[in-house]
Amino acid sequence: MLLLAELLKKNGRKPGILTRGYGRSSPQRQLALAPGAEVSAERSGDEPQIFVRSGLAPVGVGGDRFEAGRLLRRAFDVDVLLLDDGFQHAAWPATWTLC
Numbered sequence: 001m002l003l004l005a006e007l008l009k010k011n012g013r014k015p016g017i018l019t020r021g022y023g024r025s026s027p028q029r030q031l032a033l034a035p036g037a038e039v040s041a042e043r044s045g046d047e048p049q050i051f052v053r054s055g056l057a058p059v060g061v062g063g064d065r066f067e068a069g070r071l072l073r074r075a076f077d078v079d080v081l082l083l084d085d086g087f088q089h090a091a092w093p094a095t096w097t098l099c
Contacts, residue, residue, distance in 0.1 A: 001082055002050075005057045008080055016078030018069050021045030021061035030062030032075040047084065057082075 001017060008015040021031070024045035033039055033048070036055040044052065044061050051059045058076040060068035069081050 001084060002054050002056055004082060005054075009056065013080050014076070014078045015057045015080045015082055016060060016069070016072040016076060017051045017057050017082050017084060018060045018065045018072065019045070019048050019051065019084040020063055020065065021048050024048075024061070030060065030064065030068040030071050032068070032071045033059045033061065034076070035059075051084070 005015045021044055024043060026043045033052050035058055037052055041049050048059050048061050058072055060072035062068035072078055
């Protein structure tokens with residue numbers, strides 16, 4: 001995921017990463033986090049910490065990844081959304097799938 005985000009950035013794209021944030025406890029249903037943002041694992045979930053700390057792309061966190069993606073696009077004007085474990089979200093229309 002991080003390598004793909006890095007390659008997209010090098011080619012002039014503005015990627016954003018979407019992840020569920022399983023196990024987090026936050027009063028907000030979705031979060032839009034800036035690259036390198038300081039946020040607790042309790043608020044974001046463990047796995048999003050890897051993406052946020054990389055500083056490569058903004059990260060949208062939430063069980064409803066469609067809404068998290070909309071939030072991420074509004075907040076950071078991303079033009080490509082990368083879904084972590086995207087096969088778990090069948091409602092999202094896949095343009096490309098990498099396995």
